[in-house]
Structure formats: C-alpha cells, structure tokens
Amino acid sequence: MPNRYAYYPGCSLEKNARAYHISTLYVAEKLGVALEEVPDWNCCGATEYFAIAALPAYALVARNLALAQGMDWNGGQRHLVAPCSACFLNLSKTDHYMADSPQLAAQVNEALAAGGLHYDPGAVFVHHLLDVIVDDVGYEKVQEMVTKPLFGLRVAPYYGCLVTRPDYKHIHNEPEHPFCLDDLLAALGATVIDYPVKTACCGGHMTQISEDTALELIRRLLKAAADYRADAIVALCPMCQLNLDGYQAQVNKHFGTDYHIPILYFTQVMGLAFGATPEEIGIGKEFVDARPVLNKIQEKPPEEGKKRRKKRRDKQALPMPELLRTHTGRK
Amino acid sequence: MALDPGIVPEGRRTFMQEVIAATPGGDPHLELCLQCGTCGGSCPSGPDMDHTPRQLFAMIAAGMREDVLKSNTPWFCVSCYYCVVRCPQEIHITDIMYTLKRMAIEEGYYRESSAAEAPDFSETFIDFVEHYGRSFELGLATRYHLKHHPLGMLKMAGMGLNMLIKGRMDLKPTRIEHLDQLQAILQKAKELEGKD
Ligand code: SF4
Ligand code: SF4
Numbered sequence: 169m170p171n172r173y174a175y176y177p178g179c180s181l182e183k184n185a186r187a188y189h190i191s192t193l194y195v196a197e198k199l200g201v202a203l204e205e206v207p208d209w210n211c212c213g214a215t216e217y218f219a220i221a222a223l224p225a226y227a228l229v230a231r232n233l234a235l236a237q238g239m240d241w242n243g244g245q246r247h248l249v250a251p252c253s254a255c256f257l258n259l260s261k262t263d264h265y266m267a268d269s270p271q272l273a274a275q276v277n278e279a280l281a282a283g284g285l286h287y288d289p290g291a292v293f294v295h296h297l298l299d300v301i302v303d304d305v306g307y308e309k310v311q312e313m314v315t316k317p318l319f320g321l322r323v324a325p326y327y328g329c330l331v332t333r334p335d336y337k338h339i340h341n342e343p344e345h346p347f348c349l350d351d352l353l354a355a356l357g358a359t360v361i362d363y364p365v366k367t368a369c370c371g372g373h374m375t376q377i378s379e380d381t382a383l384e385l386i387r388r389l390l391k392a393a394a395d396y397r398a399d400a401i402v403a404l405c406p407m408c409q410l411n412l413d414g415y416q417a418q419v420n421k422h423f424g425t426d427y428h429i430p431i432l433y434f435t436q437v438m439g440l441a442f443g444a445t446p447e448e449i450g451i452g453k454e455f456v457d458a459r460p461v462l463n464k465i466q467e468k469p470p471e472e473g474k475k476r477r478k479k480r481r482d483k484q485a486l487p488m489p490e491l492l493r494t495h496t497g498r499k
Numbered sequence: 500m501a502l503d504p505g506i507v508p509e510g511r512r513t514f515m516q517e518v519i520a521a522t523p524g525g526d527p528h529l530e531l532c533l534q535c536g537t538c539g540g541s542c543p544s545g546p547d548m549d550h551t552p553r554q555l556f557a558m559i560a561a562g563m564r565e566d567v568l569k570s571n572t573p574w575f576c577v578s579c580y581y582c583v584v585r586c587p588q589e590i591h592i593t594d595i596m597y598t599l600k601r602m603a604i605e606e607g608y609y610r611e612s613s614a615a616e617a618p619d620f621s622e623t624f625i626d627f628v629e630h631y632g633r634s635f636e637l638g639l640a641t642r643y644h645l646k647h648h649p650l651g652m653l654k655m656a657g658m659g660l661n662m663l664i665k666g667r668m669d670l671k672p673t674r675i676e677h678l679d680q681l682q683a684i685l686q687k688a689k690e691l692e693g694k695d
Pocket of ligand 2: 538541542543544545552575576577578579580581582583592593596
C-alpha cells in the first residue's frame with residue numbers, strides 16, 4: 169500500500185455528502201490509510217463543464233492534478249484518491265486523454281501556465297476510494313478490523329456507473345458485473361444479495377433536466393433491492409446516494425409505491441462493522457432513516473437458510489446404471 | 500467549379516470531420532460506426548431520446564447537421580458509459596455527446612430541442628464554479644428553478660428545506676483561496692479554444 173494518498177474530497181463531500189467524508193476519514197484512520205487533502209482544490213466540473221466548453225473543462229480538472237503533482241512526495245509514486253465517482257472519472261479521464269493526445273496535453277498545460285502550474289500526464293495515479301480499500305488495503309486487513317460483524321443485515325451492493333466504466337486504468341476489468349464491493353461487504357459479515365442492477369445508472373443530473381426519466385431509473389434500482397429483500401442499498405457515490413435517498417419519497421408519490429430503503433455509503437457500513445457509533449460516521453443525515461434497519465444486526469451469523477428437504481415424488485426414480493469398477497480394483 | 504461527386508472540396512470539412520475535430524482526447528473513432536445498435540440497446544435514456552445514438556451517428560455521417568443539433572439525444576445522455584464499454588468499435592460515444600451539446604449551444608439549435616433548458620442548468624452550474632471555484636447547490640437550485648419552474652419551486656423548496664435541516668446544504672458558497680489563479684487558467688483555456 170502506498171504510504172500516502174492525495175485526498176480529493178470534491179464539492180459534494182463538503183456538504184451534501186458530509187456523511188461520506190466523515191466515514192471515509194474514520195475508516196482510513198482505522199486502516200492506516202494516510203490521506204492528505206489536495207491544497208486549495210477546485211470543483212471537477214461534474215457532468216456540466218464538458219457540455220459547455222472542452223478545453224476549459226479539461227484545464228479545470230487538470231489544475232487539481234497539477235496541485236496533487238506538486239505536493240511533497242519525497243520522490244515516491246504519487247497517488248490520488250477521490251470518493252466521488254464523478255470526480256474520479258473526470259480526474260482519471262483528464263489524465264488519460266492528456267497522455268493519449270499530446271495536443272490536448274500541450275493546450276491544457278498552456279492554460280495551466282497562466283496560473284503558474286504544470287501537469288505531466290501519468291504523474292499522478294488516480295484511484296477511486298473503493299479500489300484503494302479492496303486492492304491496496306485488502307479484504308484481510310479489513311476483516312481484522314471488524315469488531316461488530318454485520319450479521320443478519322441484508323445489503324444490496326450498488327456500484328453505479330463511473331467506477332467500473334470506462335475504467336481507463338483497467339483496475340476492475342468488470343464494467344458490468346463487478347464483485348469487489350460484494351466481497352468487501354461479505355467480509356464485514358453482511359448478507360450480500362445478488363443485486364441484478366448493481367451497475368445500472370442512477371440518472372445522474374436527469375432529476376433536474378427530465379424528472380420522469382430520472383424517477384424511472386431510480387425506481388428500478390429501488391424495486392430490485394425491495395424484491396431481493398435488501399435492508400439497505402450500499403452506494404459509493406454522492407450523486408447515487410442523493411438520487412436514491414433524496415428522491416425516494418418522490419418515486420413513491422409518482423409510482424404509488426411505498427419503498428423505505430436506506431441508502432448508506434460503503435464507508436459507513438465499514439465503520440459500523442469496525443464498531444463506530446452511528447453519529448461517528450454520519451448516520452442520521454439520510455432522508456430515509458437508516459437507524460431502524462441497524463437493529464437487524466445480530467450477534468450471530470444467520471443460519472444459512474436451512475436447507476429444506478424437497479419432498480420426493482412417490483413414484484420410484486429411474487434405476488441407476490450399473491457401475492463398472494473393474495479398473496479401480498475395488499469391488 | 501465542377502465538383503467531383505463524393506469528394507469534399509478543399510477547405511471544407513464534412514460534418515463528421517467537424518464533430519471528430521471538436522472532440523479532444525484520443526481518436527474518437529466515430530467514422531467506424533457499423534450501425535450495430537448496441538449503444539441504443541444499452542442506453543438507460545434510450546426510450547426518451549428523439550434518436551438512439553446509432554441513429555444519430557448515421558445522421559452525422561449523412562451530414563444532417565441541423566437535425567442532429569436539434570435532437571434531444573445528447574441532452575438525455577446521462578454519461579453512464581454503458582455504450583462505450585459495449586461498442587464493438589470503441590467509439591467514444593459519451594465524449595461525442597458532449598461535443599454535440601457544445602455545438603448545439605454554439606449554433607443555438609438547442610432551443611429547438613425538447614431539452615431546451617438543459618444548457619442553462621449546465622451554465623448556471625459552471626457560473627458558480629467560475630466565480631467561487633466550487634459548486635454551490637443552493638444557488639444552483641434556486642437560480643435555475645426560479646427561472647424555469649417557478650411553480651415547481653415549492654416541491655423543490657421542500658427538498659431543499661430537508662437538505663438544510665439535515666445539514667446537507669450550505670447557505671453560502673465556498674470560495675477557494677487562489678480563485679484568481681483558477682480564473683487565469685480558465686481564461687487562457689477559453690482563448691486557446693477561440694471562445695473568447
Ligand atoms: S455500438 Fe458502436 S458501432 Fe454499434 S451502432 Fe453504436 S456507435 Fe455504432
Ligand atoms: S453514455 Fe449516454 S448515450 Fe451512452 S448509454 Fe449512457 S446515457 Fe446512453
């Protein structure tokens with residue numbers, strides 16, 4: 169594991185997703201992941217700046233990369249981690265395209281120079297928080313920190329879009345059927361459902377552009393979780409969390425449904441298993457209160473859904489073929 | 500001057516070439532589209548789009564500039580990258596959607612699409628980013644919705660109030676320390692792109 173990461177919280181974690189920020193710091197401390205905030209970082213432009221102007225959008229993102237490159241790394245490899253999927257995508261995309269296109273790199277650097285900055289494509293390795301936890305820290309170390317296993321809690325692992333797609337760095341190589349979050353949650357003792365829409369889209373900013381489009385996408389995610397009797401959906405992006413949590417009441421109104429599924433960040437779920445109090449990891453800031461489902465956590469693992477013996481049919485089964493065992497020498 | 504059929508006169512670019520040139524980064528491979536339809540079949544917004552990405556790309560190849568730039572398709576792209584990872588030709592579909600949004604704004608055609616308010620949302624968002632260095636949800640929500648959905652404001656206000664109560668929304672924007680530096684960078688980038 170790298171001994172230090174530049175930490176890019178992004179605008180959402182400052183306020184709307186404060187719970188993600190708090191729980192990230194909690195978990196990082198427990199796991200010995202050293203995070204140092206990128207000094208004076210700016211917004212990544214989300215999905216908006218690229219719609220207005222290309223070069224300024226890349227330059228906006230690149231300022232953050234340049235600031236991260238300029239931190240004191242003692243000659244070591246530079247790593248940056250972003251917990252927000254959209255920030256992660258924009259940072260890794262800018263780095264990737266600058267490396268791919270010398271023309272873009274030259275123009276971005278000409279713009280950065282107006283602010284006395286420079287970025288060398290490839291200088292900073294951009295991570296999403298999930299891959300730092302599962303790849304750099306590893307499941308074993310996570311498991312060692314578990315003091316309160318989440319026995320009996322049924323969770324839906326929700327990856328959303330941008331962490332496993334487009335995956336410029338080939339970290340996951342599983343754009344549609346990733347399993348690392350599933351495995352992480354299982355390592356915490358939770359019961360992980362096989363969530364069929366784990367990489368479907370939450371609608372992103374469509375709640376603001378065309379609400380009907382967005383509500384339908386959110387409904388699908390809630391319905392699948394409800395069908396599989398999930399107690400909570402576990403998210404790893406502030407936009408996903410806000411759409412599923414903040415718009416759940418509206419989905420219910422719009423479709424006449426009655427979903428009450430809390431949406432937690434994966435770092436909050438980790439914090440719970442590490443023995444944090446709900447307050448320490450920002451639980452209570454959700455619109456759909458998560459505290460009631462936390463009462464489901466039990467002392468012991470649930471009995472593996474007792475295997476029910478299938479009733480045999482009355483009729484006699486077909487006779488088994490005779491086994492010739494001469495070549496084994498056993499008779 | 501007699502034109503060679505099928506040959507673009509010197510100095511003139513096809514619409515396809517224009518779109519490719521306006522998409523920075525690596526080669527977007529747009530001309531390689533083989534009309535398989537995988538993109539449209541993967542698209543979460545597909546049902547609400549005027550044209551599937553596949554149709555739109557056929558229209559680009561056919562030089563149907565106006566129809567392409569009036570289509571609501573780019574504005575309904577939610578940037579999910581499903582099509583990108585499934586496209587057999589590795590076309591940078593999402594980036595091309597961003598390019599088409601920019602061209603539609605530049606040429607004013609977006610006003611005729613059914614997503615005519617979408618650019619204003621993006622512009623309001625970046626306005627805060629350019630003035631503070633950080634995004635500002637409360638400002639964005641009030642300014643954008645007051646302008647476009649004054650009647651829907653009540654509904655939004657309910658949600659906004661909840662955000663405030665839960666401590667999930669700031670009342671004033673956060674300003675970065677070296678805002679002048681950021682603004683100089685953005686200004687230079689705009690000049691280089693010929694947008695200023
Ligand atoms: S998936 Fe790719 S090749 Fe197939 S129609 Fe879409 S853009 Fe064209
Ligand atoms: S990236 Fe855009 S066009 Fe492609 S599947 Fe997603 S919403 Fe559709």
